[in-house]
Amino acid sequence: MLSQRTIEVIKSTVPVLEIHGTAITTRFYNMLFTAHPELLDIFNHANQKQGKQQAALANAVYAAALHIDRLEMILPVVKQIAHKHRSLGVQAEHYPIVGQHLLAAIKDVLGDAASEEILQAWGEAYGVIADAFIGIEADMYEQAKTQAGGWAGFKPFRIIQKVKESDVITSFYMTPLDGGALAAFEPGQYISVNVHIPGEEHAQIRQYSLSDASDKPYYRISVKREDAIVDRPAGKVSVYLHEQKEVGDILSISAPAGDFTLDQRDSRPVVLISGGVGLTPMVSMLNTLAIAKPARQVTFIHAAHNGRLHALKQQVETVAQQNSNLSFHWCYEKPTEQDLTEPAFHKQGYIDLNWLQTVVPVKEASYYFCGPVPFMKAIHDALLEWGIPAEDLHYEFFGPAGSL
Incomplete structure (x- = not known):
């Protein structure tokens, strides 16, 4: 437990x-x-x-300081980050190293304003928070290893199928190289892929949502190729997977992780809203619902630039044809002439509240959404404006957690 004086000192650093x-x-x-x-x-x-990790850590440190007297307030965030740490292979011995350099950075940036009392208080607070992470992650490592089909660290999987889903998204189907069982996962979870790209000094780890239900004899990830644009370099791993990895090749992956998962105990209608490659966890949720909860009403809404960039479209439509409780709606920013003739095409432009209110059959539902951050902000704000309770909004950031 932190002393009252330590809490006061930490609180004083919030501004x-x-x-x-x-x-x-x-x-x-x-x-x-x-x-x-x-x-x-x-x-x-x-x-x-891109500065995303720096901003995410700054937000986490700020939140810890703000709620230092009520650390249970940040427990959901701790668990979310702990899932990523377990997936990446962060170990207990890394925490003292991080703490040492975090305190040094505070002193280096703030200079004399970082008094000995402030540094001591932050050192004490960091120790408490680090112990919470270490304990939670130890349980996660144990669960990942001991569950049926589970394993520790990274395990080799063989690519058994590679399917181009759109102009920019390709799916990779993988099975364990040792022929063993697959660990089950919750719809919405992800795996980490660890690759050593020729010419790169360090390993590259990326996290990709599993894009199918857990009852399949394979894991599937659907990867968007991130080519270079004006303010962003090409994605090394996505380009490498698209260009260099073929059927028969091996990928090292971690056991499934993540807390953005479908609540299968909830029997209310569910609305799945995605933009771009953000549809990958949504398709996993959809396929799971079709199998495990076919009576649950599902509305699937997806936004894409146009039909050429719309991945897994046919799969969603096939599921809908087999389930009368599922409806789907496509929104294209700039549809092609062919898109305009498609009977399933519903809206040109962007998803907005007025349109959502016409396609969501029951307002009282659970809402899950994922996509680019501007897209998620728009959906988040629209749903709150509609009066959807915050506890019914569930969303996932691809990459370091941010704030909507």
């Missing part, structure tokens, strides 16, 4: 963290990787270069 948090975390990562370059085998380099 400073609001202003200087990202500068502190940016400096932290610079110091950490200079002293321990081997940790670059764990971290997502693209998120580092």
Whole structure:
């Protein structure tokens, strides 16, 4: 337990963290990787270069300071991050290293404003928070290893099928190289793929949602190829998978993880809303519902640039043909002439509240959504404006957690 004085000191740093948090975390990562370059085998380099990881850590530190007297308030976030840590292979011995460099970064950025009392208080607080992570992650590692078909660390899987789903998304079907059983997973969970790209000094780990139900004899991920654009370099791993990995090749993956999962105990109608490659966890949820809860009313809504970039479309329509409780709706920003002739095409432009109110048959439902951050912000705000309770909104960020 933290002393009252420690809590007061941590609370007093909240305004400073609001202003200087990202500068502190940016400096932290610079110091950490200079002293321990081997940790670059764990971290997502693209998120580092784009500043996403620095911003996410700054938000986490700020939240910890804000709720230091009620740490149970941030427990859901701790569990969400712990899932990612377990999937990446973060170990207990990494925490003292992180703590050392985080305190050093606070001192380096804030200078004399970071008094000895402040650094001591943050050191004490970090120890409490780190112990919470270590304990939760130890349980997750044990569960991943001991569950039926489970394993520790990364395990080799063979690609048994590679299917182009759209102009930019390709699915990879994989089975264990040892021929063993597959660990079950919750619809919405992801796996980490660990690759060593020729010419790259460090391993590259990326997390991809499983895009099919858990009852299949394979794992499937559907990967969007991230080509270079004006303000973003090409995605090294996605391009590597698309161009270099073929049927028969081996990929090292971690056991399924993640807390963005379908609540299968809920019997209310469910609305699944996705944008772009954000449909991957939604298709997993859809396929699971079709098998396990065929009587549950499901509305599946997907937004894409146009039909050429719409992956897994035929699969969703096939499921709908087999289940009268499922309806689906497509929204294309810039539909092609062929799209305009499709009977399933419903809207041109963007998903907005007025349209949602016409296609969602029952307002009192559970809402799950995933896609690019601007898309999720728009959906989030629209649903709140409609009066949907916040506890009925469930969403997933691809990459470091952010805020809507």
